[in-house]
Amino acid sequence: QFTQYSFWHRVSMSVQTPPSLLDLAGMHLLRDDDLAFSALEQLPVELFPPLFTEAFNGRHTNILKAMVQAWPFVRLPLGGLIDLPHVGPLQAVLEALDVLLVQKVCSRRCKLRVLDLRDTGHNFWSMWSGASAHRCTSSGRAPVPEPRSVTKQHVAPLKVFTDLSLKKRTLDNFLTYLLRWVEQRKASIHLCCKKLKISAMPMDNIVKVLSMVQLDCIQEVQVSCTWNLSTLATFAPFLGHMSNLQRLRLFPIQGSAFKKQEHDHVVQITSQFLRLGHLRDLHLESPSFLEGRLDQMLKCLTTTLDNLSITNCQLTESDLTHLSQCPNICQLKSLELNGVTLTDFNPELLQVLLEKVAATLQELYLDQCGIRSSQFEAILPALSRCSQLRSFSLCGNLLSMAVMEKMLRQTAGLSCLSQEWYPAPQESYSPQGVPLNGRLPQLQAELLEILRDLGQPRTVWLTFSPCPHCGDDICTHIEPIIYSCTNPA
Numbered sequence: 001q002f003t004q005y006s007f008w009h010r011v012s013m014s015v016q017t018p019p020s021l022l023d024l025a026g027m028h029l030l031r032d033d034d035l036a037f038s039a040l041e042q043l044p045v046e047l048f049p050p051l052f053t054e055a056f057n058g059r060h061t062n063i064l065k066a067m068v069q070a071w072p073f074v075r076l077p078l079g080g081l082i083d084l085p086h087v088g089p090l091q092a093v094l095e096a097l098d099v100l101l102v103q104k105v106c107s108r109r110c111k112l113r114v115l116d117l118r119d120t121g122h123n124f125w126s127m128w129s130g131a132s133a134h135r136c137t138s139s140g141r142a143p144v145p146e147p148r149s150v151t152k153q154h155v156a157p158l159k160v161f162t163d164l165s166l167k168k169r170t171l172d173n174f175l176t177y178l179l180r181w182v183e184q185r186k187a188s189i190h191l192c193c194k195k196l197k198i199s200a201m202p203m204d205n206i207v208k209v210l211s212m213v214q215l216d217c218i219q220e221v222q223v224s225c226t227w228n229l230s231t232l233a234t235f236a237p238f239l240g241h242m243s244n245l246q247r248l249r250l251f252p253i254q255g256s257a258f259k260k261q262e263h264d265h266v267v268q269i270t271s272q273f274l275r276l277g278h279l280r281d282l283h284l285e286s287p288s289f290l291e292g293r294l295d296q297m298l299k300c301l302t303t304t305l306d307n308l309s310i311t312n313c314q315l316t317e318s319d320l321t322h323l324s325q326c327p328n329i330c331q332l333k334s335l336e337l338n339g340v341t342l343t344d345f346n347p348e349l350l351q352v353l354l355e356k357v358a359a360t361l362q363e364l365y366l367d368q369c370g371i372r373s374s375q376f377e378a379i380l381p382a383l384s385r386c387s388q389l390r391s392f393s394l395c396g397n398l399l400s401m402a403v404m405e406k407m408l409r410q411t412a413g414l415s416c417l418s419q420e421w422y423p424a425p426q427e428s429y430s431p432q433g434v435p436l437n438g439r440l441p442q443l444q445a446e447l448l449e450i451l452r453d454l455g456q457p458r459t460v461w462l463t464f465s466p467c468p469h470c471g472d473d474i475c476t477h478i479e480p481i482i483y484s485c486t487n488p489a
Contacts, residue, residue, distance in 0.1 A: 368396030
Protein backbone atom coordinates (compact mmCIF):
# COMPACT_ATOMS: atom_id res chain seq x y z
CA GLN A 1 0.00 0.00 0.00
CA PHE A 2 1.11 3.54 -0.65
CA THR A 3 1.94 5.48 2.44
CA GLN A 4 1.77 9.22 2.99
CA TYR A 5 5.28 9.16 4.38
CA SER A 6 6.78 7.42 1.34
CA PHE A 7 5.61 9.97 -1.17
CA TRP A 8 6.22 12.91 1.17
CA HIS A 9 9.78 11.68 1.81
CA ARG A 10 10.47 11.33 -1.93
CA VAL A 11 9.09 14.75 -2.84
CA SER A 12 9.81 17.03 0.09
CA MET A 13 13.04 15.65 1.52
CA SER A 14 14.74 15.77 -1.90
CA VAL A 15 14.08 19.45 -2.45
CA GLN A 16 14.21 20.56 1.22
CA THR A 17 11.17 22.83 0.86
CA PRO A 18 7.68 22.81 2.39
CA PRO A 19 5.11 20.85 0.38
CA SER A 20 3.44 22.73 -2.44
CA LEU A 21 -0.21 22.39 -3.36
CA LEU A 22 0.84 19.88 -6.03
CA ASP A 23 2.72 17.82 -3.45
CA LEU A 24 -0.29 17.77 -1.17
CA ALA A 25 -2.54 16.79 -4.07
CA GLY A 26 -0.19 13.92 -4.92
CA MET A 27 -0.22 12.64 -1.33
CA HIS A 28 -4.00 12.73 -1.34
CA LEU A 29 -4.16 10.72 -4.57
CA LEU A 30 -1.87 8.07 -3.13
CA ARG A 31 -4.44 7.42 -0.41
CA ASP A 32 -7.36 7.08 -2.81
CA ASP A 33 -7.00 4.91 -5.93
CA ASP A 34 -10.48 5.70 -7.20
CA LEU A 35 -9.77 9.40 -6.98
CA ALA A 36 -6.44 8.90 -8.73
CA PHE A 37 -8.11 7.12 -11.67
CA SER A 38 -10.61 9.92 -12.18
CA ALA A 39 -7.98 12.65 -11.76
CA LEU A 40 -5.41 11.37 -14.28
CA GLU A 41 -6.80 13.48 -17.15
CA GLN A 42 -6.17 16.64 -15.12
CA LEU A 43 -3.17 15.50 -13.09
CA PRO A 44 -0.24 17.97 -13.46
CA VAL A 45 2.58 16.55 -15.55
CA GLU A 46 5.16 16.90 -12.79
CA LEU A 47 3.23 14.49 -10.57
CA PHE A 48 3.22 11.63 -13.08
CA PRO A 49 6.85 10.44 -12.62
CA PRO A 50 6.94 10.44 -8.77
CA LEU A 51 3.46 8.88 -8.57
CA PHE A 52 4.43 6.27 -11.16
CA THR A 53 7.62 5.43 -9.27
CA GLU A 54 5.67 4.88 -6.05
CA ALA A 55 3.10 2.76 -7.84
CA PHE A 56 5.79 0.68 -9.54
CA ASN A 57 7.88 0.11 -6.41
CA GLY A 58 4.77 -0.64 -4.38
CA ARG A 59 3.47 -3.03 -7.08
CA HIS A 60 0.10 -1.29 -7.26
CA THR A 61 -0.86 -2.75 -10.60
CA ASN A 62 -4.23 -1.04 -11.08
CA ILE A 63 -2.92 2.49 -10.79
CA LEU A 64 0.12 1.53 -12.87
CA LYS A 65 -2.13 0.42 -15.71
CA ALA A 66 -4.17 3.60 -15.51
CA MET A 67 -1.08 5.82 -15.53
CA VAL A 68 0.45 4.03 -18.53
CA GLN A 69 -2.74 4.60 -20.50
CA ALA A 70 -2.55 8.32 -19.72
CA TRP A 71 1.25 8.71 -19.87
CA PRO A 72 1.91 12.30 -21.06
CA PHE A 73 5.45 11.70 -22.38
CA VAL A 74 6.60 10.08 -25.61
CA ARG A 75 9.02 7.80 -23.74
CA LEU A 76 8.55 5.66 -20.63
CA PRO A 77 12.06 4.73 -19.32
CA LEU A 78 10.99 1.70 -17.35
CA GLY A 79 14.33 -0.14 -17.33
CA GLY A 80 15.75 1.99 -14.52
CA LEU A 81 12.90 0.85 -12.23
CA ILE A 82 12.75 -2.87 -13.00
CA ASP A 83 13.87 -5.09 -10.12
CA LEU A 84 14.63 -8.49 -11.58
CA PRO A 85 13.58 -11.25 -11.20
CA HIS A 86 10.26 -9.67 -10.11
CA VAL A 87 8.30 -9.09 -13.32
CA GLY A 88 4.90 -8.35 -11.78
CA PRO A 89 5.01 -4.57 -12.32
CA LEU A 90 6.34 -5.11 -15.85
CA GLN A 91 3.40 -7.40 -16.59
CA ALA A 92 1.04 -4.68 -15.42
CA VAL A 93 2.67 -2.16 -17.76
CA LEU A 94 2.48 -4.56 -20.71
CA GLU A 95 -1.16 -5.32 -19.95
CA ALA A 96 -1.87 -1.58 -19.98
CA LEU A 97 -0.15 -1.32 -23.35
CA ASP A 98 -2.40 -4.09 -24.62
CA VAL A 99 -5.38 -1.89 -23.84
CA LEU A 100 -3.77 1.05 -25.64
CA LEU A 101 -2.99 -1.05 -28.70
CA VAL A 102 -6.61 -2.12 -29.20
CA GLN A 103 -8.33 1.11 -28.24
CA LYS A 104 -9.94 3.04 -31.07
CA VAL A 105 -10.01 6.20 -28.96
CA CYS A 106 -7.04 6.75 -26.64
CA SER A 107 -6.78 8.99 -23.62
CA ARG A 108 -6.34 12.52 -24.86
CA ARG A 109 -3.24 12.80 -22.66
CA CYS A 110 -1.41 9.68 -23.73
CA LYS A 111 1.63 10.37 -25.94
CA LEU A 112 3.46 7.12 -25.29
CA ARG A 113 5.44 5.86 -28.31
CA VAL A 114 8.55 4.28 -26.75
CA LEU A 115 8.87 1.82 -23.87
CA ASP A 116 12.53 1.73 -22.83
CA LEU A 117 13.53 -1.36 -20.85
CA ARG A 118 17.26 -0.61 -20.86
CA ASP A 119 19.00 0.36 -17.63
CA THR A 120 18.72 4.03 -18.47
CA GLY A 121 16.38 6.86 -17.58
CA HIS A 122 17.68 7.42 -14.04
CA ASN A 123 18.05 11.13 -14.75
CA PHE A 124 14.43 11.29 -15.85
CA TRP A 125 13.09 9.84 -12.61
CA SER A 126 15.45 11.77 -10.33
CA MET A 127 14.72 15.02 -12.14
CA TRP A 128 10.97 14.78 -11.69
CA SER A 129 11.32 13.65 -8.08
CA GLY A 130 13.48 16.69 -7.35
CA ALA A 131 16.67 14.72 -6.75
CA SER A 132 18.49 16.24 -9.70
CA ALA A 133 20.20 19.53 -9.04
CA HIS A 134 19.86 20.61 -12.64
CA ARG A 135 16.30 19.41 -13.33
CA CYS A 136 17.05 19.22 -17.01
CA THR A 137 17.95 16.76 -19.73
CA SER A 138 21.11 16.68 -21.79
CA SER A 139 19.45 19.03 -24.23
CA GLY A 140 19.28 21.66 -21.50
CA ARG A 141 15.62 21.52 -20.53
CA ALA A 142 13.15 19.17 -18.97
CA PRO A 143 11.22 16.79 -21.25
CA VAL A 144 7.88 18.41 -21.94
CA PRO A 145 4.83 16.50 -23.13
CA GLU A 146 3.15 17.55 -26.36
CA PRO A 147 0.25 20.00 -26.09
CA ARG A 148 -3.00 18.35 -25.14
CA SER A 149 -4.67 19.60 -28.30
CA VAL A 150 -2.43 17.28 -30.34
CA THR A 151 -4.01 13.94 -29.47
CA LYS A 152 -4.06 11.56 -32.40
CA GLN A 153 -4.67 7.84 -32.50
CA HIS A 154 -1.50 5.70 -32.40
CA VAL A 155 -0.63 4.90 -36.00
CA ALA A 156 3.02 3.83 -35.81
CA PRO A 157 3.99 0.63 -33.98
CA LEU A 158 5.04 1.07 -30.37
CA LYS A 159 8.82 0.77 -30.00
CA VAL A 160 10.17 -1.33 -27.14
CA PHE A 161 13.90 -0.85 -26.49
CA THR A 162 16.00 -3.39 -24.61
CA ASP A 163 19.64 -4.52 -24.58
CA LEU A 164 19.98 -8.25 -25.20
CA SER A 165 22.60 -10.23 -23.31
CA LEU A 166 22.23 -13.90 -24.20
CA LYS A 167 24.52 -15.42 -21.58
CA LYS A 168 22.65 -18.55 -20.54
CA ARG A 169 21.60 -21.67 -22.40
CA THR A 170 17.96 -20.78 -21.73
CA LEU A 171 16.11 -17.47 -21.57
CA ASP A 172 15.45 -15.93 -18.16
CA ASN A 173 11.91 -15.25 -16.96
CA PHE A 174 12.02 -11.58 -17.89
CA LEU A 175 13.15 -12.14 -21.47
CA THR A 176 10.86 -15.13 -21.92
CA TYR A 177 7.83 -13.11 -20.86
CA LEU A 178 8.82 -10.11 -22.98
CA LEU A 179 9.49 -12.12 -26.14
CA ARG A 180 6.24 -14.05 -25.82
CA TRP A 181 4.38 -10.76 -25.42
CA VAL A 182 6.12 -9.25 -28.48
CA GLU A 183 5.59 -12.36 -30.60
CA GLN A 184 1.84 -12.19 -30.07
CA ARG A 185 1.75 -8.53 -31.14
CA LYS A 186 4.22 -8.35 -34.04
CA ALA A 187 2.02 -6.06 -36.10
CA SER A 188 1.86 -3.36 -33.46
CA ILE A 189 5.17 -3.75 -31.57
CA HIS A 190 8.72 -3.18 -32.79
CA LEU A 191 11.29 -4.76 -30.47
CA CYS A 192 14.45 -2.66 -30.79
CA CYS A 193 17.91 -3.53 -29.49
CA LYS A 194 21.04 -1.41 -29.88
CA LYS A 195 23.47 -3.74 -28.08
CA LEU A 196 23.50 -7.50 -28.60
CA LYS A 197 25.86 -9.67 -26.56
CA ILE A 198 26.04 -13.44 -26.99
CA SER A 199 28.17 -15.47 -24.59
CA ALA A 200 26.36 -18.80 -24.16
CA MET A 201 23.20 -19.84 -25.96
CA PRO A 202 22.35 -22.52 -28.54
CA MET A 203 21.93 -21.15 -32.05
CA ASP A 204 18.31 -22.36 -32.21
CA ASN A 205 17.41 -20.06 -29.31
CA ILE A 206 19.43 -17.19 -30.76
CA VAL A 207 17.52 -17.51 -34.03
CA LYS A 208 14.20 -17.41 -32.15
CA VAL A 209 15.23 -14.24 -30.34
CA LEU A 210 16.59 -12.46 -33.41
CA SER A 211 13.50 -13.31 -35.45
CA MET A 212 11.53 -10.99 -33.15
CA VAL A 213 14.01 -8.10 -33.13
CA GLN A 214 14.15 -5.15 -35.53
CA LEU A 215 17.63 -6.03 -36.77
CA ASP A 216 18.24 -2.65 -38.37
CA CYS A 217 18.19 -1.08 -34.88
CA ILE A 218 21.23 -3.04 -33.69
CA GLN A 219 24.40 -0.95 -33.53
CA GLU A 220 26.76 -3.18 -31.56
CA VAL A 221 27.28 -6.97 -31.60
CA GLN A 222 29.65 -8.95 -29.39
CA VAL A 223 29.96 -12.72 -29.67
CA SER A 224 32.22 -13.92 -26.86
CA CYS A 225 31.65 -17.67 -27.08
CA THR A 226 33.57 -20.07 -29.32
CA TRP A 227 31.64 -20.91 -32.47
CA ASN A 228 32.57 -23.17 -35.34
CA LEU A 229 32.45 -21.80 -38.85
CA SER A 230 29.09 -23.36 -39.68
CA THR A 231 27.50 -21.70 -36.63
CA LEU A 232 28.83 -18.31 -37.70
CA ALA A 233 27.50 -18.98 -41.21
CA THR A 234 24.05 -19.62 -39.71
CA PHE A 235 24.29 -16.31 -37.85
CA ALA A 236 25.59 -14.43 -40.90
CA PRO A 237 22.22 -13.69 -42.62
CA PHE A 238 20.98 -12.02 -39.43
CA LEU A 239 24.20 -10.00 -39.36
CA GLY A 240 23.57 -8.85 -42.91
CA HIS A 241 20.22 -7.37 -41.90
CA MET A 242 21.85 -5.23 -39.18
CA SER A 243 22.22 -2.37 -41.64
CA ASN A 244 23.06 0.18 -38.91
CA LEU A 245 25.71 -1.94 -37.20
CA GLN A 246 28.70 0.13 -36.07
CA ARG A 247 30.71 -2.28 -33.88
CA LEU A 248 31.31 -5.99 -34.40
CA ARG A 249 33.35 -8.20 -32.06
CA LEU A 250 33.74 -11.90 -32.86
CA PHE A 251 35.69 -14.19 -30.55
CA PRO A 252 37.37 -17.50 -31.55
CA ILE A 253 35.88 -19.13 -34.64
CA GLN A 254 36.90 -22.72 -35.33
CA GLY A 255 37.44 -23.68 -38.96
CA SER A 256 35.89 -26.61 -40.82
CA ALA A 257 37.66 -29.86 -41.59
CA PHE A 258 36.19 -29.88 -45.09
CA LYS A 259 37.76 -27.34 -47.45
CA LYS A 260 34.80 -27.04 -49.85
CA GLN A 261 32.40 -26.54 -46.96
CA GLU A 262 34.77 -24.04 -45.34
CA HIS A 263 35.00 -22.05 -48.56
CA ASP A 264 31.20 -21.84 -48.85
CA HIS A 265 30.90 -20.74 -45.22
CA VAL A 266 33.54 -18.03 -45.67
CA VAL A 267 31.70 -16.66 -48.71
CA GLN A 268 28.42 -16.70 -46.76
CA ILE A 269 30.04 -14.78 -43.89
CA THR A 270 32.20 -12.23 -45.70
CA SER A 271 29.48 -11.30 -48.20
CA GLN A 272 27.37 -9.90 -45.36
CA PHE A 273 29.87 -7.05 -44.92
CA LEU A 274 28.56 -5.62 -48.18
CA ARG A 275 25.36 -4.74 -46.32
CA LEU A 276 26.99 -3.12 -43.27
CA GLY A 277 27.02 0.47 -44.45
CA HIS A 278 27.80 1.99 -41.03
CA LEU A 279 30.47 -0.37 -39.69
CA ARG A 280 33.30 1.51 -37.94
CA ASP A 281 34.85 -0.93 -35.44
CA LEU A 282 35.78 -4.50 -36.39
CA HIS A 283 37.37 -6.88 -33.86
CA LEU A 284 38.14 -10.47 -34.88
CA GLU A 285 39.68 -12.75 -32.25
CA SER A 286 41.37 -15.88 -33.66
CA PRO A 287 39.65 -15.80 -37.07
CA SER A 288 41.58 -18.81 -38.39
CA PHE A 289 39.24 -19.07 -41.38
CA LEU A 290 40.66 -15.81 -42.81
CA GLU A 291 44.18 -17.18 -43.36
CA GLY A 292 44.89 -16.69 -47.04
CA ARG A 293 41.40 -15.22 -47.51
CA LEU A 294 41.56 -11.84 -45.79
CA ASP A 295 41.04 -10.13 -49.14
CA GLN A 296 37.57 -11.72 -49.41
CA MET A 297 36.47 -9.82 -46.33
CA LEU A 298 38.33 -6.59 -47.09
CA LYS A 299 36.82 -6.22 -50.56
CA CYS A 300 33.33 -6.49 -49.03
CA LEU A 301 33.85 -3.54 -46.68
CA THR A 302 31.78 -0.54 -47.73
CA THR A 303 32.84 1.94 -45.04
CA THR A 304 36.06 3.49 -43.79
CA LEU A 305 36.97 1.78 -40.51
CA ASP A 306 38.04 3.64 -37.38
CA ASN A 307 39.27 0.58 -35.46
CA LEU A 308 40.51 -2.77 -36.74
CA SER A 309 41.62 -5.68 -34.58
CA ILE A 310 42.71 -9.05 -36.00
CA THR A 311 44.40 -11.10 -33.30
CA ASN A 312 45.84 -14.51 -32.46
CA CYS A 313 45.76 -16.08 -35.90
CA GLN A 314 47.99 -16.90 -38.84
CA LEU A 315 48.00 -14.55 -41.81
CA THR A 316 49.92 -14.88 -45.05
CA GLU A 317 52.09 -12.21 -46.69
CA SER A 318 49.33 -11.94 -49.27
CA ASP A 319 46.86 -11.15 -46.49
CA LEU A 320 49.09 -8.38 -45.15
CA THR A 321 49.59 -7.03 -48.67
CA HIS A 322 45.84 -6.81 -49.20
CA LEU A 323 45.45 -5.14 -45.80
CA SER A 324 48.02 -2.48 -46.62
CA GLN A 325 46.31 -1.80 -49.96
CA CYS A 326 42.74 -1.72 -48.64
CA PRO A 327 41.20 1.76 -49.12
CA ASN A 328 38.84 1.23 -46.18
CA ILE A 329 41.63 1.33 -43.58
CA CYS A 330 43.25 4.61 -44.66
CA GLN A 331 41.78 6.52 -41.69
CA LEU A 332 42.30 3.98 -38.92
CA LYS A 333 42.55 5.34 -35.40
CA SER A 334 43.38 1.97 -33.82
CA LEU A 335 45.14 -1.07 -35.27
CA GLU A 336 45.66 -4.26 -33.27
CA LEU A 337 47.52 -7.29 -34.64
CA ASN A 338 48.43 -8.97 -31.34
CA GLY A 339 49.37 -12.62 -31.75
CA VAL A 340 49.66 -12.45 -35.56
CA THR A 341 53.04 -14.02 -36.38
CA LEU A 342 55.14 -11.62 -38.46
CA THR A 343 58.55 -13.25 -37.95
CA ASP A 344 59.11 -14.23 -41.58
CA PHE A 345 57.27 -11.32 -43.17
CA ASN A 346 58.83 -8.69 -45.38
CA PRO A 347 58.89 -5.63 -43.06
CA GLU A 348 58.06 -3.37 -46.01
CA LEU A 349 54.46 -4.63 -45.82
CA LEU A 350 54.06 -3.27 -42.31
CA GLN A 351 55.93 -0.14 -43.30
CA VAL A 352 53.47 0.52 -46.16
CA LEU A 353 50.55 -0.14 -43.82
CA LEU A 354 51.83 2.37 -41.23
CA GLU A 355 52.50 5.00 -43.89
CA LYS A 356 48.91 4.62 -45.09
CA VAL A 357 47.45 5.39 -41.65
CA ALA A 358 50.17 7.75 -40.37
CA ALA A 359 47.92 10.82 -40.33
CA THR A 360 45.16 9.29 -38.18
CA LEU A 361 46.57 6.36 -36.17
CA GLN A 362 46.25 6.85 -32.41
CA GLU A 363 46.70 3.29 -31.08
CA LEU A 364 49.01 0.54 -32.35
CA TYR A 365 49.26 -2.89 -30.71
CA LEU A 366 51.78 -5.44 -32.02
CA ASP A 367 52.18 -7.72 -28.98
CA GLN A 368 53.63 -11.22 -29.45
CA CYS A 369 54.04 -10.93 -33.20
CA GLY A 370 57.53 -12.43 -33.25
CA ILE A 371 58.97 -9.18 -34.60
CA ARG A 372 62.77 -9.15 -34.72
CA SER A 373 65.11 -6.21 -34.24
CA SER A 374 65.99 -5.98 -37.95
CA GLN A 375 62.31 -5.92 -38.93
CA PHE A 376 61.49 -3.27 -36.38
CA GLU A 377 64.36 -1.07 -37.51
CA ALA A 378 62.89 -1.16 -41.01
CA ILE A 379 59.48 0.15 -39.88
CA LEU A 380 60.82 2.81 -37.47
CA PRO A 381 60.79 5.64 -40.05
CA ALA A 382 57.12 4.98 -40.83
CA LEU A 383 56.30 4.69 -37.13
CA SER A 384 57.95 8.03 -36.39
CA ARG A 385 55.55 9.71 -38.85
CA CYS A 386 52.42 8.56 -36.97
CA SER A 387 51.94 12.04 -35.56
CA GLN A 388 48.71 11.27 -33.67
CA LEU A 389 49.99 8.12 -31.95
CA ARG A 390 48.99 8.01 -28.28
CA SER A 391 49.35 4.36 -27.30
CA PHE A 392 51.91 1.87 -28.61
CA SER A 393 52.63 -1.68 -27.46
CA LEU A 394 55.32 -4.15 -28.60
CA CYS A 395 55.23 -6.60 -25.69
CA GLY A 396 56.35 -10.16 -26.28
CA ASN A 397 58.71 -9.41 -29.17
CA LEU A 398 62.51 -9.77 -29.13
CA LEU A 399 64.34 -6.44 -29.44
CA SER A 400 67.93 -5.56 -28.65
CA MET A 401 68.96 -2.66 -26.43
CA ALA A 402 70.43 -0.85 -29.46
CA VAL A 403 67.14 -1.02 -31.35
CA MET A 404 65.21 0.14 -28.31
CA GLU A 405 67.47 3.20 -28.08
CA LYS A 406 66.83 3.96 -31.76
CA MET A 407 63.10 3.57 -31.17
CA LEU A 408 63.07 5.97 -28.21
CA ARG A 409 65.05 8.56 -30.16
CA GLN A 410 63.05 8.31 -33.40
CA THR A 411 59.68 8.46 -31.62
CA ALA A 412 60.71 11.39 -29.42
CA GLY A 413 58.91 13.77 -31.76
CA LEU A 414 55.53 12.08 -31.24
CA SER A 415 54.09 14.63 -28.85
CA CYS A 416 50.82 12.75 -28.31
CA LEU A 417 52.50 9.49 -27.28
CA SER A 418 51.66 8.88 -23.62
CA GLN A 419 51.39 5.10 -23.18
CA GLU A 420 54.33 2.91 -24.23
CA TRP A 421 54.75 -0.80 -23.52
CA TYR A 422 57.91 -2.54 -24.74
CA PRO A 423 59.53 -5.94 -24.20
CA ALA A 424 62.42 -6.19 -21.79
CA PRO A 425 65.58 -5.89 -23.96
CA GLN A 426 67.06 -9.07 -25.36
CA GLU A 427 70.13 -8.52 -23.15
CA SER A 428 68.04 -9.09 -20.02
CA TYR A 429 67.60 -12.81 -20.87
CA SER A 430 70.02 -15.72 -20.71
CA PRO A 431 70.68 -17.75 -23.90
CA GLN A 432 67.99 -20.11 -22.65
CA GLY A 433 65.43 -17.31 -22.50
CA VAL A 434 65.41 -16.98 -18.71
CA PRO A 435 65.42 -13.45 -17.19
CA LEU A 436 68.87 -12.70 -15.72
CA ASN A 437 68.77 -11.75 -12.06
CA GLY A 438 69.58 -8.05 -11.59
CA ARG A 439 70.10 -7.34 -15.28
CA LEU A 440 66.80 -5.56 -15.99
CA PRO A 441 67.38 -2.76 -13.41
CA GLN A 442 70.71 -2.00 -15.09
CA LEU A 443 69.06 -1.73 -18.49
CA GLN A 444 66.24 0.37 -17.05
CA ALA A 445 68.84 2.80 -15.71
CA GLU A 446 70.44 3.03 -19.16
CA LEU A 447 67.05 3.68 -20.79
CA LEU A 448 66.31 6.38 -18.21
CA GLU A 449 69.57 8.10 -19.19
CA ILE A 450 68.44 8.03 -22.83
CA LEU A 451 65.11 9.62 -21.86
CA ARG A 452 66.95 12.24 -19.80
CA ASP A 453 69.16 13.00 -22.78
CA LEU A 454 66.08 13.46 -25.00
CA GLY A 455 64.73 15.92 -22.42
CA GLN A 456 61.02 15.20 -22.78
CA PRO A 457 58.65 13.83 -20.10
CA ARG A 458 57.96 10.18 -20.84
CA THR A 459 56.74 7.01 -19.15
CA VAL A 460 57.80 3.62 -20.50
CA TRP A 461 56.71 0.16 -19.30
CA LEU A 462 58.95 -2.86 -19.86
CA THR A 463 57.52 -6.39 -19.75
CA PHE A 464 58.84 -9.93 -19.58
CA SER A 465 57.30 -12.63 -21.76
CA PRO A 466 56.34 -15.00 -20.32
CA CYS A 467 56.05 -13.72 -16.76
CA PRO A 468 58.65 -15.51 -14.59
CA HIS A 469 56.33 -15.30 -11.56
CA CYS A 470 52.82 -16.21 -12.70
CA GLY A 471 53.45 -17.69 -16.14
CA ASP A 472 51.18 -15.23 -17.97
CA ASP A 473 52.05 -14.52 -21.59
CA ILE A 474 53.11 -11.00 -20.65
CA CYS A 475 54.36 -9.76 -17.28
CA THR A 476 52.95 -6.39 -16.28
CA HIS A 477 54.32 -6.25 -12.73
CA ILE A 478 57.47 -4.25 -13.54
CA GLU A 479 57.65 -0.64 -12.37
CA PRO A 480 57.68 1.81 -15.29
CA ILE A 481 60.59 4.02 -16.28
CA ILE A 482 59.47 7.58 -15.62
CA TYR A 483 61.28 10.69 -16.74
CA SER A 484 59.92 14.15 -16.04
CA CYS A 485 61.58 17.49 -16.70
CA THR A 486 61.82 18.05 -12.94
CA ASN A 487 64.05 15.01 -12.47
CA PRO A 488 67.53 16.01 -11.30
CA ALA A 489 70.18 15.93 -13.97
